[in-house]
Amino acid sequence: MTQAPTFATEAPPEATELLRFATAGSVDDGKSTLIGRLLFDTKTLFEDQWDAVEAVSAGRGDEYTDLALLTDGLRSEREQGITIDVAYRYFATPERKFIIADTPGHIQYTRNMVTGASTADLALILVDARKGLVEQSRRHAFLCSLLRVPHMVLCVNKMDLVDYDEETFKRIEKEFCAFTTKLEVPDLTVVPISALKGDNVVSRSANMPWYQGPSLLHHLEKVHIASDRNLVDVRFPVQQVIRPHSNDNHDYRGYAGQIASGVMKPGDDVMVLPSGFTSKIASIETADGPLAEAFPPLSVTVRLEDELDVSRGDMLCRPANQPRVAQDVEAMVCWMDEQRPLRLRGKYAIKHTTADVRAIVKDVQYQLDVNTLHRDESADELKLNEIGRVTLRTTKPLLCDDYRRNRSTGGFIIIDESDNRTVGAGIIV
Amino acid sequence: MSDYRVSHLAALEAEAIYIFREVAATCQRPVLLFSGGKDSIVMLHLAQKAFAPAPIPFPVMHVDTGQNFDEVLDFRDRRVAATGVQLLIASVQDAIDRGLVTEPPDGTRNRIQTPVLLEAAEKYQFDALFGGARRDEEKARAKERVFSFRDDFGQWDPKNQRPELWNLYNGRVHPGEQIRVFPLSNWTELDVWRYIGEQDIELPPVYFAAEREVVDRGGMLFAVNRFIRPKDGEPVFTEKIRYRTVGDATLTAGVRSDATTVDQIIAEVAATRITERGATRGDDKTSEAAMEDRKREGYF
Numbered sequence: 001m002t003q004a005p006t007f008a009t010e011a012p013p014e015a016t017e018l019l020r021f022a023t024a025g026s027v028d029d030g031k032s033t034l035i036g037r038l039l040f041d042t043k044t045l046f047e048d049q050w051d052a053v054e055a056v057s058a059g060r061g062d063e064y065t066d067l068a069l070l071t072d073g074l075r076s077e078r079e080q081g082i083t084i085d086v087a088y089r090y091f092a093t094p095e096r097k098f099i100i101a102d103t104p105g106h107i108q109y110t111r112n113m114v115t116g117a118s119t120a121d122l123a124l125i126l127v128d129a130r131k132g133l134v135e136q137s138r139r140h141a142f143l144c145s146l147l148r149v150p151h152m153v154l155c156v157n158k159m160d161l162v163d164y165d166e167e168t169f170k171r172i173e174k175e176f177c178a179f180t181t182k183l184e185v186p187d188l189t190v191v192p193i194s195a196l197k198g199d200n201v202v203s204r205s206a207n208m209p210w211y212q213g214p215s216l217l218h219h220l221e222k223v224h225i226a227s228d229r230n231l232v233d234v235r236f237p238v239q240q241v242i243r244p245h246s247n248d249n250h251d252y253r254g255y256a257g258q259i260a261s262g263v264m265k266p267g268d269d270v271m272v273l274p275s276g277f278t279s280k281i282a283s284i285e286t287a288d289g290p291l292a293e294a295f296p297p298l299s300v301t302v303r304l305e306d307e308l309d310v311s312r313g314d315m316l317c318r319p320a321n322q323p324r325v326a327q328d329v330e331a332m333v334c335w336m337d338e339q340r341p342l343r344l345r346g347k348y349a350i351k352h353t354t355a356d357v358r359a360i361v362k363d364v365q366y367q368l369d370v371n372t373l374h375r376d377e378s379a380d381e382l383k384l385n386e387i388g389r390v391t392l393r394t395t396k397p398l399l400c401d402d403y404r405r406n407r408s409t410g411g412f413i414i415i416d417e418s419d420n421r422t423v424g425a426g427i428i429v
Numbered sequence: 430m431s432d433y434r435v436s437h438l439a440a441l442e443a444e445a446i447y448i449f450r451e452v453a454a455t456c457q458r459p460v461l462l463f464s465g466g467k468d469s470i471v472m473l474h475l476a477q478k479a480f481a482p483a484p485i486p487f488p489v490m491h492v493d494t495g496q497n498f499d500e501v502l503d504f505r506d507r508r509v510a511a512t513g514v515q516l517l518i519a520s521v522q523d524a525i526d527r528g529l530v531t532e533p534p535d536g537t538r539n540r541i542q543t544p545v546l547l548e549a550a551e552k553y554q555f556d557a558l559f560g561g562a563r564r565d566e567e568k569a570r571a572k573e574r575v576f577s578f579r580d581d582f583g584q585w586d587p588k589n590q591r592p593e594l595w596n597l598y599n600g601r602v603h604p605g606e607q608i609r610v611f612p613l614s615n616w617t618e619l620d621v622w623r624y625i626g627e628q629d630i631e632l633p634p635v636y637f638a639a640e641r642e643v644v645d646r647g648g649m650l651f652a653v654n655r656f657i658r659p660k661d662g663e664p665v666f667t668e669k670i671r672y673r674t675v676g677d678a679t680l681t682a683g684v685r686s687d688a689t690t691v692d693q694i695i696a697e698v699a700a701t702r703i704t705e706r707g708a709t710r711g712d713d714k715t716s717e718a719a720m721e722d723r724k725r726e727g728y729f
Contacts, residue, residue, distance in 0.1 A: 016434075017436070017437060018437035085572045085587065085588075085590065086572070087572050088571055088614070089571065090565050090615070090617050092617075096437075097620075111592055114594065115593060118594040118595045119594075119596075226432065226433065226434050229433070231433055239447070239450040239451060239454055240450055240453060240454040242480060242481075242483050244483035244484070245483070246482075246484075248482075249482050249483075252483075256450050256479070257450075258446075258596070286478070286481075287479075287481040297440055297443045298439070299442075299446035299447050299479070301481075336592050349601075351597050351599065354451075356455075407595070408596075411594065411595045411597070413592075413594055413599060415599055415601060419603075420599070420601035421599075422591040422592050425594045
């Protein structure tokens with residue numbers, strides 16, 4: 001990694017699909033180097049970025065150009081050599097466009113990890129081949145399973161430092177697989193790599209002929225994500241009502257929103273919740289014209305055949321497939337606030353789909369140790385980065401599903417009403 | 430469409446439209462920052478799509494440094510007239526005349542835009558300001574939220590950002606505070622150009638290559654116009670250039686190019702190896718943390 005890269009000059013063909021992935025790792029396991037390597041080898045790195053990183057590296061007397069410098073954006077991060085916050089990176093190959101949510105491993109790990117994992121199609125966890133699984137690897141795997149990230153990749157990094165030894169890799173793979181069977185991990189791939197040397201990152205490495213699987217990038221390009229979305233349960237949270245108030249459109253009334261799940265078509269019977277009134281979809285419209293069908297993640301405007309009272313926070317669904325309408329909600333909550341813990345009897349604002357409600361904490365059932373999965377039932381509060389199961393009572397019913405069935409209608413955020421900060425995230429169970 | 434997949438551009442568009450609608454539905458007084466630059470043109474296009482067939486339910490505002498390309502201002506006025514939105518202008522020249530800000534000795538007005546922006550936000554009581562910034566532009570931006578909270582002074586505190594999960598954006602503020610909203614956060618420069626091509630969006634002529642009289646300053650090519658005057662003895666020569674970004678005319682340099690169509694620009698952008706801001710923006714060269722510092726002061 002000491003020479004400047006050769007930069008591609010040909011234009012990549014049109015990228016077609018979007019894959020969001022979150023990266024997690026502990027300190028020094030080479031996560032930043034891996035991201036730098038992916039950007040570098042997919043020719044995403046720009047010359048001026050490379051020059052800047054090279055200059056800083058050389059100035060510090062580094063032995064090789066430190067690709068981690070690419071991802072540390074804030075002054076305090078560079079000064080302290082740590083990563084503070086979730087950073088987003090972008091690269092594309094002819095197959096896909098990728099969004100990386102790069103989450104730091106050491107401080108605020110739970111908050112950042114949960115944030116990055118909430119939108120991820122895939123989670124990439126790194127371990128150092130010399131050290132094997134550490135406490136943080138298990139914690140990351142647990143959080144990804146809690147957030148129902150559909151695909152997981154374990155990268156056993158620094159294989160060059162264990163002489164590309166197959167036995168070392170197999171031992172770590174076996175241990176990790178044993179751990180994840182206790183979690184909900186629908187799809188796991190384990191890849192031996194060296195981010196520093198580039199082994200198995202973009203192309204298969206000649207140093208590990210015993211490894212028969214895909215390179216990391218090949219897997220990221222090919223992993224099947226189209227069926228991860230819920231296309232069964234129609235859930236359309238109404239964002240706002242579109243009423244043009246113009247002469248051309250004075251009777252127009254459309255419900256704008258992004259389809260959370262399911263497939264909608266004109267003519268479908270729908271029910272409006274919480275009112276329970278039913279109608280049929282008259283049309284599904286966009287600025288580019290009407291659609292014959294609509295599905296996630298499209299943003300559309302739905303018009304109904306009947307004039308009903310529908311407003312923001314309401315939800316359209318199918319009469320025979322409705323979400324829960326619940327004021328008593330059981331949830332796993334991750335607390336994200338440094339200033340005050342979540343307290344029994346505490347009152348908060350909740351944002352769930354497009355609905356805003358208030359809630360009181362009726363019960364803290366237990367606090368979960370994310371390393372041992374031990375439940376502390378004596379807990380009556382959750383502090384920063386703690387996770388626990390709580391019971392909430394809301395002022396208005398939530399139109400919700402179990403998070404494991406529907407990531408869009410099963411998640412909510414908790415807001416402190418005194419200063420409007422987002423202080424927690426909840427997963428409906 | 431039968432396999433229910435969407436292209437990455439369609440996914441980015443759907444995300445941006447969702448963000449526009451969330452703000453319109455939950456904030457009291459939003460405004461869209463509109464300069465006539467390509468990112469803000471894409472933003473205006475997306476805002477129109479988000480509320481169609483209704484008009485855009487908020488005004489647009491230009492923080493006008495008084496040092497803009499004439500073609501861009503013409504375009505701005507035409508585009509706004511065609512859209513029917515209200516255009517507010519916060520004038521930096523006027524702020525200099527009133528003594529709110531002082532013209533810096535080097536004549537560049539980028540940094541003094543911030544007090545003008547903040548004053549206008551206060552005057553009109555805007556609680557949500559849409560900007561076209563993208564996370565791929567710069568290292569500090571890569572860490573900024575889609576809904577970025579700013580305090581009474583418009584300041585960004587990178588260590589105290591609201592966690593952002595799923596698509597649940599927290600736009601709650603107290604009076605005097607604001608949310609800066611970035612619907613294009615997840616777009617790259619290439620995505621913006623591809624979208625412009627796909628949607629056939631009109632741009633000001635400065636984005637397309639043409640023979641222009643230029644001076645070379647520190648390796649950057651500045652077109653000679655009423656703001657950029659050749660210094661004594663400074664060589665002026667003709668180059669075919671276009672602009673990748675269009676900011677203040679005293680700061681924005683062009684790049685050598687033969688691209689006269691959007692497709693040709695896409696091909697050039699896909700092959701280019703210098704970041705957009707690195708190639709063309711004198712304002713980011715000040716230090717490694719120039720953008721971070723300006724954002725802390727309330728810059729976009």
